[in-house]
Structures are given as C-alpha cells and as structure tokens.
Amino acid sequence: MTEQKRTDPDWQDLRVFLALGRHGSLSAAARALAVNHATVARRIQSLEASLGEKLVERRPDGYVLTPAGVRTLSAAGDMETAVQTLGRGDGDDAPRGTVRVNAPPGLSQGFLIERLAELPLRHPGLDIDLATDLRSVSLERHETDIAIRVDRPLDGDFVARPLGRMAYGFYGTPSLCERMANGAPPVFIGFNEANAYLPEAAWLSREYPQARIAFRANNQFAQATAARSGVGLALLPHYIGRQVTELRSCEMPAVPPARDIWVLTRRQDRKDLPIRVVVEHVTKAFADEKGSFEA
Structure with a gap:
C-alpha cells in the first residue's frame, strides 16, 4: 500500500478537530465554533490528509475517534493548552486566561457559582467557564480543565484531591x-x-x-x-x-451514606498557574464551609 504523504497540520484544522472530538457531532462542533457543517467536515478532511491517517469514524449516534484520532486529540489538546499559556501571565505572576470547570448541577447552583464568581474579581485576567450539566465531561479529551466529582473515578491519568464529605x-x-x-x-x-x-x-x-x-x-x-x-x-x-x-x-427511618467530593485535574496541568489558583480557591471554599456539608 502506498504510504500517504504527510505535511505539517494546520492549527485551524486542529482547532476544529478538537471541537469535534469534544462535542461528538458536526452540528455541535459547528455551533461551538460559529461556523457551518461544511467547514467542519472540510477541516477534518484536511487534517486527515495532512497526517495521512483516518481520525474519525461516523456512526449513527455521532462521530467516534479512531486510535489515531485519540492520539491526535491528546496532542492537539496539549497544543491548545500551550497556546493559552502564552497569554496567561505578563511577567507579573498573575493568572490569566480561561479556566473551564465542570461540576454536577446541584453542587454548581447550590455552592460553586457564588464562590467561583469571586475569582475574576480577585484576578482581573482570569475568566471562569463553568459547565453545570449532568453529563460528565472528559479531562482526557480536554473538554474541561477541572472536574469536580462526587465519588472518585477509578481510572484516568489525573490528579485527584479530596474536597470533603457530603452528607x-x-x-x-x-x-x-x-x-x-x-x-x-x-x-x-x-x-x-x-x-x-x-x-x-x-x-x-x-x-x-x-x-x-x-x-x-x-x-x-x-x-x-x-x-x-x-x-x-x-x-x-x-x-x-x-x-x-x-x-x-x-427525621426519617433511613438516610443514604455520605459521599466523597473530589477535584480532578490533568497531571500535565499541575504547574499551570490559572488552574492551580482555581483548584486552591475551590479547596479552601470547601474547607471553610465543611460544616455545611457534614451531618
């Protein structure tokens, strides 16, 4: 079989591929990027041609990444993080840029929104993007930078820190x-x-x-x-x-057992200043209000 010629990938192609990998469909990726379906499809084809590998497979319920697609998504996510890092700091050690946080809706609306909203006031260069849907988004797929979970996930290459117990x-x-x-x-x-x-x-x-x-x-x-x-x-x-x-x-005859709350980040982001600032702020907020969560 003739090996396909590889060329350097275009960053805009990678950016579109990231959106497709995160959202799972052409329409969702197009909405996220404010472009049309044809642009997304064309960019994916261009990236596959550049890399000489098939990155996605179309199925009835959406697009699924091939093994090559999974590798490319991880690498593209790292590139995106590096690009964002260039704007996170002007030599004054101040956190800058957008940090994406994902948490369950009850925890978000009942506790996190008010606490996280304090951060852009304290750090004018820092923006917070909080996703509060029930669907757990993926750290590995770079859909979020910080995930707050009830009960610790059993797998994944991430750093997990306990936040407290929820009774x-x-x-x-x-x-x-x-x-x-x-x-x-x-x-x-x-x-x-x-x-x-x-x-x-x-x-x-x-x-x-x-x-x-x-x-x-x-x-x-x-x-x-x-x-x-x-x-x-x-x-x-x-x-x-x-x-x-x-x-x-x-008072009722029975209540469920308390559950643990965890904050998760990617291992490679442990030195990222904006992410570290948000994690430390969240950790302190839970510690300060520990009594509100326990029986």
Missing part, C-alpha cells in the same frame, strides 16, 4: 414534617425518569419502594425549590437543605 437528609416544610412525624405516609420529591440511574434516586427507590413521588426534577437545587411548596420531602445534601429558610430537616 444527606430529608427536608420539607415544618407542617409537612409534622404530618410525617405523626404517621402520615411519606411523600417525596425525586429525580425525573431520565436521571433515575443516579445514586440518590436509586437509593430512594430501594429504601422506600411503595412511597409516592409527587414531584420530579432533574437536580437537587430544583428539588429544594419544589419542597418549599410542601408537595413532598426532598432528599438533599445538607449544604442545599440548610440554606433554604422555608425548609427544615425531617
């Missing part, structure tokens, strides 16, 4: 808690069907299999809002339940 309780309005204490059958607020796989949802279904779920929402911050109406008890991390003044903790 749970049932929260409801005082009148509803009183009715439950007097023997009324439990009525709960839970996760919607799309998120029934989450540990808290599975635990509630297992421990209270006959109980009515009167209201469902896709994250715990929304569930706490619903609980203010008195529609049911919400199983909440204490850091959310305790900040809603209309709710109080309600």
Whole structure:
C-alpha cells in the first residue's frame, strides 16, 4: 500500500478537530465554533490528509475517534493548552486566561457559582467557564480543565484531591414534617425518569419502594425549590437543605451514606498557574464551609 504523504497540520484544522472530538457531532462542533457543517467536515478532511491517517469514524449516534484520532486529540489538546499559556501571565505572576470547570448541577447552583464568581474579581485576567450539566465531561479529551466529582473515578491519568464529605437528609416544610412525624405516609420529591440511574434516586427507590413521588426534577437545587411548596420531602445534601429558610430537616427511618467530593485535574496541568489558583480557591471554599456539608 502506498504510504500517504504527510505535511505539517494546520492549527485551524486542529482547532476544529478538537471541537469535534469534544462535542461528538458536526452540528455541535459547528455551533461551538460559529461556523457551518461544511467547514467542519472540510477541516477534518484536511487534517486527515495532512497526517495521512483516518481520525474519525461516523456512526449513527455521532462521530467516534479512531486510535489515531485519540492520539491526535491528546496532542492537539496539549497544543491548545500551550497556546493559552502564552497569554496567561505578563511577567507579573498573575493568572490569566480561561479556566473551564465542570461540576454536577446541584453542587454548581447550590455552592460553586457564588464562590467561583469571586475569582475574576480577585484576578482581573482570569475568566471562569463553568459547565453545570449532568453529563460528565472528559479531562482526557480536554473538554474541561477541572472536574469536580462526587465519588472518585477509578481510572484516568489525573490528579485527584479530596474536597470533603457530603452528607444527606430529608427536608420539607415544618407542617409537612409534622404530618410525617405523626404517621402520615411519606411523600417525596425525586429525580425525573431520565436521571433515575443516579445514586440518590436509586437509593430512594430501594429504601422506600411503595412511597409516592409527587414531584420530579432533574437536580437537587430544583428539588429544594419544589419542597418549599410542601408537595413532598426532598432528599438533599445538607449544604442545599440548610440554606433554604422555608425548609427544615425531617427525621426519617433511613438516610443514604455520605459521599466523597473530589477535584480532578490533568497531571500535565499541575504547574499551570490559572488552574492551580482555581483548584486552591475551590479547596479552601470547601474547607471553610465543611460544616455545611457534614451531618
């Protein structure tokens, strides 16, 4: 077989390839880059021609990286980090640039947003991009710079630092808690069907299999809002339940065990100043408010 001629890849081709690798489809990559589908497809073909290797395979549910694509994505991500690093500092040791953080929506809305928003005020050259969807994005694919997770992932080449323990309780309005204490059958607020796989949802279904779920929402911050109406008890991390003044903790026969919270970064980013500043800030925020999370 004739070996394809390789040429130096174009940075714009790599930039488009990064978007496709992160988002998984032409349309999502095109939206992220504010270009059209044809441009994304053309750039990917150009990069494959430059490298002499097939980088992606099209499947019904989107694009999947080939082994060569995985290697190229990692290398392109490192190049992107290096390019960004050039703008992170003007010789004054100040963190600069954008740091992307990914965390679960309840943790983001109930705790992180307010704390992370302090950083650009303290460091005018530092910008924060917080993703709060339930889908866990990948550090390896350079979809994020910092990932905050409940329970430590078992694999991956990253640095993991513990942030603390997250304990749970049932929260409801005082009148509803009183009715439950007097023997009324439990009525709960839970996760919607799309998120029934989450540990808290599975635990509630297992421990209270006959109980009515009167209201469902896709994250715990929304569930706490619903609980203010008195529609049911919400199983909440204490850091959310305790900040809603209309709710109080309600005694129930069982509550789930506490879970660990971790902050994850890529090993090669451990000396990156902006990322290190954000990690240290987050770590301190959890340490300062440890009592809000524990039982």
